[in-house]
Amino acid sequence: MEPICIVIADDHPLFRDGLRALLESVPDTRVIGEATTGTEVIEEAQALQPDLILMDIKMPGTNGIEATRRILQTSPHIRILILTMFEDDESVFAAIRAGARGYLLKGAVQEETLRAIRAVARGEAIFGPAVASRLTHYFSSMQPTGKSGPTHFFPELTEREYEILTLIAQRKSNAEIAVQLILSPKTVRNHVSNILSKLQVADRAEAMRAAWTAGLGQFPSEDL
Incomplete structure (x- = not known):
């Protein structure tokens, strides 16, 4: 061989x-x-x-x-x-x-x-x-609750970070996320920075693709 x-x-x-x-x-x-x-x-x-x-x-x-x-x-x-x-x-x-x-x-x-x-x-x-x-x-402790959450796709994210990633997958801007979640723009920026670091991706576009791969949102018909 x-x-x-x-x-x-x-x-x-x-x-x-x-x-x-x-x-x-x-x-x-x-x-x-x-x-x-x-x-x-x-x-x-x-x-x-x-x-x-x-x-x-x-x-x-x-x-x-x-x-x-x-x-x-x-x-x-x-x-x-x-x-x-x-x-x-x-x-x-x-x-x-x-x-x-x-x-x-x-x-x-x-x-x-x-x-x-x-x-x-x-x-x-x-x-x-x-x-x-x-x-x-990890897998034995997962509870089938019937809804997606950080323990199902991105266990390293907090619940808030997972929520923001879900909105990123929906192509929401930081300003739109801030309004929807009643957060300050600075808080949203900090959460986004933490998400990029934890997912070990280079930018928002890569985080979005990771979210799409996990089933959050849908892949667009053409690349960003």
């Missing part, structure tokens, strides 16, 4: 060196590139077309979540395994929405890392034990 061709995206040289040494110690994986920023890994993915990318979340410039989203827009066949120190709900769910096929913490033992790489390369979805436990707890 051909080895799994891998790009490592992480801004810590010692961690990259350790991963490379691990991957070079087994016959079924091959490192074909490395990147230290989100912009670099997007370029590497386009140029090298690897089978799999090991993606950190926090990197200079474009973060790993946004890099994942952009890579999969043009190269959906590439598998992406998030390998990070962050296990908070916000990061986990943002990675899943961006299209990552796996999520593993950097403290994982080498055997676990290799198993995850092989599983994701086969097309499976794989999550480390700690992350899997959080996902299981």
Whole structure:
């Protein structure tokens, strides 16, 4: 069998060196590139077309979540395994929405890392034990109330933020949202800023598309 061709995206040289040494110690994986920023890994993915990318979340410039989203827009066949120190709900769910096929913490033992790489390369979805436990707890705690809410689509958002995102999906301006919710324009702007940060999107248009994807509002007949 051909080895799994891998790009490592992480801004810590010692961690990259350790991963490379691990991957070079087994016959079924091959490192074909490395990147230290989100912009670099997007370029590497386009140029090298690897089978799999090991993606950190926090990197200079474009973060790993946004890099994942952009890579999969043009190269959906590439598998992406998030390998990070962050296990908070916000990061986990943002990675899943961006299209990552796996999520593993950097403290994982080498055997676990290799198993995850092989599983994701086969097309499976794989999550480390700690992350899997959080996902299981989240989905088991969901109550079928019959109405949409932040626990159903965007668990990282507060109820107010979810309400504002819903109005953004309806193409409401900040001024219109302020009037409808009886809030000051400054308060609305602060909520919108928090929404962009939590969803890890670059601007209002991307937040709107994320909301449409989740079923809030409808996709327009043509792009914004």
